[in-house]
Amino acid sequence: MKLTVGPNQFFWKPEEWSAFYTALAEAPVERVVLGELVCSKRLPFYQDRIPAAIEALQGAGKAVAVTSLALITLKRERKLSAELIEAGVEVEINDLTMLAYLPEGAGFSVGPLVNVYNDSTLSWLAGRGATSICLPPELPLDSVERLAHLGRDLGVAIEVWGHGRVPLAISGRCYHARLHGHSKDNCRFACEDDPDGLKLATLEGQDFLAINGVQTLSDSFACADHQIERLRETGVTRVRLSPHSGDFAAVCALYRARIDGQIERGAVAGALKTMQPGIPLSDGFLTGTRGAEWSGDSARTSSTT
Amino acid sequence: MVMEIVCPAGTPASLRAAVKAGAHTVYCGFADETNARNFPGLNFDRDEIRDGIAFAHDHGAKVLVAINTFPRAGAEPLWHRALADAESAGADAVILADLGLLAHAAQHHPNLRRHLSVQAAAANADMINFYARAFGVKRVVLPRVLSVQEITAINAETEVETEVFVFGGLCVMAEGRCMLSSYATGQSPNMNGVCSPASHVDYHDEAGALSARLGGYTIHQVAAGEPAPYPTLCKGCFQAGEKTGHLFEDPVSLNAETLIPQLAEAGVTALKIEGRQRSRAYVAKVVRNFRAAVDAQAAGLPMPEGMLASLTEGQAATAGAYKKTWR
Numbered sequence: 001m002k003l004t005v006g007p008n009q010f011f012w013k014p015e016e017w018s019a020f021y022t023a024l025a026e027a028p029v030e031r032v033v034l035g036e037l038v039c040s041k042r043l044p045f046y047q048d049r050i051p052a053a054i055e056a057l058q059g060a061g062k063a064v065a066v067t068s069l070a071l072i073t074l075k076r077e078r079k080l081s082a083e084l085i086e087a088g089v090e091v092e093i094n095d096l097t098m099l100a101y102l103p104e105g106a107g108f109s110v111g112p113l114v115n116v117y118n119d120s121t122l123s124w125l126a127g128r129g130a131t132s133i134c135l136p137p138e139l140p141l142d143s144v145e146r147l148a149h150l151g152r153d154l155g156v157a158i159e160v161w162g163h164g165r166v167p168l169a170i171s172g173r174c175y176h177a178r179l180h181g182h183s184k185d186n187c188r189f190a191c192e193d194d195p196d197g198l199k200l201a202t203l204e205g206q207d208f209l210a211i212n213g214v215q216t217l218s219d220s221f222a223c224a225d226h227q228i229e230r231l232r233e234t235g236v237t238r239v240r241l242s243p244h245s246g247d248f249a250a251v252c253a254l255y256r257a258r259i260d261g262q263i264e265r266g267a268v269a270g271a272l273k274t275m276q277p278g279i280p281l282s283d284g285f286l287t288g289t290r291g292a293e294w295s296g297d298s299a300r301t302s303s304t305t
Numbered sequence: 306m307v308m309e310i311v312c313p314a315g316t317p318a319s320l321r322a323a324v325k326a327g328a329h330t331v332y333c334g335f336a337d338e339t340n341a342r343n344f345p346g347l348n349f350d351r352d353e354i355r356d357g358i359a360f361a362h363d364h365g366a367k368v369l370v371a372i373n374t375f376p377r378a379g380a381e382p383l384w385h386r387a388l389a390d391a392e393s394a395g396a397d398a399v400i401l402a403d404l405g406l407l408a409h410a411a412q413h414h415p416n417l418r419r420h421l422s423v424q425a426a427a428a429n430a431d432m433i434n435f436y437a438r439a440f441g442v443k444r445v446v447l448p449r450v451l452s453v454q455e456i457t458a459i460n461a462e463t464e465v466e467t468e469v470f471v472f473g474g475l476c477v478m479a480e481g482r483c484m485l486s487s488y489a490t491g492q493s494p495n496m497n498g499v500c501s502p503a504s505h506v507d508y509h510d511e512a513g514a515l516s517a518r519l520g521g522y523t524i525h526q527v528a529a530g531e532p533a534p535y536p537t538l539c540k541g542c543f544q545a546g547e548k549t550g551h552l553f554e555d556p557v558s559l560n561a562e563t564l565i566p567q568l569a570e571a572g573v574t575a576l577k578i579e580g581r582q583r584s585r586a587y588v589a590k591v592v593r594n595f596r597a598a599v600d601a602q603a604a605g606l607p608m609p610e611g612m613l614a615s616l617t618e619g620q621a622a623t624a625g626a627y628k629k630t631w632r
Contacts, residue, residue, distance in 0.1 A: 071479055073428045073450065075458075082431075096404070099439075100431040115481065115495065117375035120405025138484045138493060143378040168485050169478035169539075171553075172428075172450025173632045179548055184632035200545040200552060202523040204516070209485075211545060211552070216478070218488055284491070290520060291488030 001232055001239055001259050003029040003252060004134070004159055006112070007037045007067040007092075008243040009167065010212055011191045014046045020243065021053035025060040027249040028256040029241070032057050033092045033111070035066040035084075039174075039213045040077045041187070054089060065090040070113045071170045071214065072097040092134075099128065107131045112161055112240070113170070117143065119150050132157035134240050137166045137222065140288030141230060148235035157237045162224035163255065164242025165197060165210055165217040166282070166291060175211040184214070195245040207280065218291060220282035225268035226295045227286050228258055246276065269296055307603040308569055308576055311369070311468060312592050315347040315581035320357045322585035324366045327596035331361055332369040332400060333581065339387040340371045341402075341424055342581040343498030355394040367397035373422035375403045375481075375495045385409060392417045400446065401425075402481055407440040421445040423470070424481030424494070430462035437465045444468055446577060448480055449559070452629040453567045460572030469568060472591055473579025475559040475625050477539050485538045489520035501537045508533060525556075560622035562595065565602050568627075 005024060012020070024032060034053060036043040050066070057064050072081050072095045082101040084091055091098065094111035102108055110133040116122055122133065133156055135144060144160055151158035176198065177187035191198075197210030197217050210217040224231065224239055231239065239259070241252060254271050257263045269281055284293030312328035314320035323331050334340025336348035349357060358368045370391035376384040384406055391399050392414050399417055401407050402424035410419055423446040427433045436442040444466040447456060460467055478485070480494075487493030490505040501519050509516040510529060517525040517536040524536030534540070539553040559579070561568070568576065576599065578591055598608055625631055 071426075071428065071450075071482075072432070073455065078429055078431055095432075096425075096427075096435070097429055097432040100435040113482065115375050115403065117403065117495065118378045118381050118405050120376070120381060120409055121403060122405070124405055124408045136484075136495075138487050138496065139378075146378040166484075166488070168488050169483040171478045172448075172626050173477060173553075175552060177632075179546060179552060183630060185629070198545050200543050203526045203542055203544065203549070204523045205544075206522060208522055208543070209488075216485065216553075285484075285487070288491070290491030291484065292520070 001228075001237055002031060003255055003259070004031040004033065004238050004240045005029050005252065006134070006164075006240045006242045007033050007035055009038055009165070009215065009217070010195050010197060010243075011039070011042045011189065012046075012195055012245075013192070014049060016195070017046045018049050018053065020248065022056060023249045024252075025056045025062070027252040029062065029252050031063040031065070031238070033065045033067050033109075035068075037067050037070050037094060037113075038170075038215045039191075040069055040074070040080060041189075043080075063090070065092045065109055067092045067111060068094050068098045070094045070167075071172070073172065102129065105129060110134065112136055113167060116147070119146070122147055122150055122156065123154065126154040126156045130156055132159060132238070134159040134161065134238075137161035138285050138291070141227070141234065141286050142288065144231070144236060144286070145234035148237075152235050158235065159238035159240050160224065160231060160236055160286070161222055162239035162241055163251065164221055164244055165219070166222050166285070167215060167217055168209070168291075169216040171214050171216070174214050175216065176213050179211070187213075218282060220280040220292060220294070221272070222285070223269055223272060223281040223283060223294075224255075224286065225258060225283075226265060227283055228265070250275070266296065308565070308599045309468075309574060310592065310595050310599060311575050311577040313473075313578055313581040313583065313588060314357070315342065315344075315583065316585065317349065317353045317357050319581075319583075319585040319588045320368075321360055322589040323592050324361050324364045326589040326592035328366055328592050330367040330369060330397070330575070331357075332371055332577075333357065334371040334373075335387050335390070337383065337387075338377075338496075338498050339374055339384050341373050341422070341494055341498045342371075343374075344582055347582060351390055351394070354391070354396075358395045362395065368395075369398045369400055369420060370394075370396040371400040371422065372406065373400050373402040373424045374498045375424075376406055377496060381405075385413075388414055388417070398444070407436070407442070411440040415441070418443055420468070422481070423448055426479040426481050428479070430459045433459065433463050433465050437463070444574065446470075449476055450479055450626050453564065453571055453627050454629070456568070456573060456627075457571040466574040467572070468575035468577050469561075469573050470559060470579055471561040471565070471568070471576045472595065473558055473583075475554065475557065475623065477554040483539075489522055489538060491520075501535075506536055555621065555623075557621040557623045559625045561624050561627055562598055563608060564624060564627055565598050565608060569602055
């Protein structure tokens with residue numbers, strides 16, 4: 001199995017953004033998807049740094065793709081999205097609007113925010129040129145298994161969400177701006193102070209979700225540690241790690257070691273708990289219970305202790 | 306031209322009530338996970354759909370069948386049967402969201418008119434035109450993230466008819482792209498046709514406070530004795546940073562009746578009322594009001610205003626994203 005690092009979902013300072021990809025060039029992952037997923041207003045702050053990051057990652061032998069936005073509405077965003085096709089790098093579509101721009105026969109990859117729930121959708125996308133698909137994080141293992149088998153038959157690499165806060169919703173409204181009493185159009189970049197999103201808790205203080213501009217994420221970090229063998233059996237060929245602040249290259253190395261059999265089941269989760277004390281983990285979407293559950297202990301219990 | 310009123314029917318009785326109240330069109334679904342209002346005791350079996358369509362057609366109304374969840378891997382025949390049965394029952398169109406199901410419908414039911422569900426979240430003209438080219442979609446139900454200005458711009462760029470929500474429940478997230486419910490409960494709109502399901506709700510009384518919980522997470526809290534609102538996840542009261550409150554959306558529902566003239570001006574074909582889970586009395590009242598409003602609009606008369614205030618959730622209503630300040 002290979003490792004993909006997905007696009008950074010958060011708004012980082014430009015120099016931190018660059019430092020992240022410089023470090024990632026040395027990390028043991030095969031593929032990197034970068035670019036702006038969540039909010040087009042963030043892009044101008046680091047857009048000019050993208051070509052150098054792509055070059056460095058490719059120079060280090062990694063496959064690179066650029067992501068589309070998750071929700072394309074404005075005229076400016078449509079133009080930006082159409083131009084992405086001409087970037088000369090593989091495009092990961094995270095909004096089906098991209099199908100309007102991709103020339104027939106051009107290859108592309110499909111990101112986790114496109115609804116691929118069944119054989120017909122997977123087959124249609126494969127016929128349209130999809131070469132790899134990261135399945136929606138919501139899918140349970142039995143669906144993953146069926147789609148992985150079909151993907152193998154059709155020559156489409158199937159990837160699952162393996163690490164990081166799970167993208168749960170996208171909106172026309174910016175919750176960071178709303179929290180700070182601003183409108184979306186005059187947001188004053190309220191999201192820039194929360195490099196991993198802003199925790200949202202219940203009135204009883206139970207950690208629940210995280211807000212990230214127009215996006216809502218899980219508070220818990222998905223962790224596929226306990227599911228690696230099962231994923232391999234199902235025919236999944238890639239696991240996606242989603243960027244967070246901290247020593248992310250070390251996180252990549254942990255998953256690499258786990259997949260290569262150098263460390264045991266549970267070792268990644270254990271190390272993550274040491275690296276980020278109190279971090280709740282979850283794998284309930286994969287196990288088919290509910291997203292917030294953790295097959296190790298209860299994510300919700302760990303988050304309140 | 307009179308704008309088309311598209312009305313919800315969760316039961317055969319509601320369908321008849323909506324038609325008698327003046328609905329141009331009614332939408333409904335089969336009693337299973339193929340539709341996005343898969344609630345206990347709701348929706349139609351095969352005979353009921355057939356009879357309902359016959360009743361509507363006899364009264365000059367149309368029926369749309371919503372098959373708008375995302376088929377589960379390995380269970381696609383259930384959705385394919387729903388398509389075939391909707392066509393043979395005489396449905397005027399089906400409302401679909403899933404790419405694969407659209408492809409299947411275009412191939413196997415080419416004469417069955419296809420509408421794009423709000424669950425497909427087609428929020429711009431390029432995407433709408435793609436669905437028209439690829440699958441022959443004739444109408445799109447626009448996501449509730451767009452302003453009237455944006456809807457005007459979309460209509461200028463597409464031949465596909467547009468239908469917009471004007472009344473009832475309000476999703477604040479892009480529809481069909483929200484997994485909040487399955488994160489908390491394991492049941493999702495996309496896979497199961499439910500959001501914040503009653504089966505996962507409990508009310509917890511402690512120290513004089515009543516908590517309405519969903520999947521064990523407190524969504525609302527009120528003083529004991531006060532009525533607790535239903536714990537719909539995105540309408541809950543939470544804390545983040547220094548703030549406590551309804552961080553996603555207040556417990557309001559959508560009421561865009563005063564915007565009907567602007568929506569007509571924007572080129573919108575049809576106005577959709579949410580609420581297949583509502584009673585037939587509610588449906589009839591809302592339908593009568595909106596029918597009067599679109600008739601007045603077409604005749605150039607002023608809009609009747611505020612008639613529906615008593616029917617909105619928690620007595621508070623919003624014009625939602627149609628007014629740009631909502632964002």
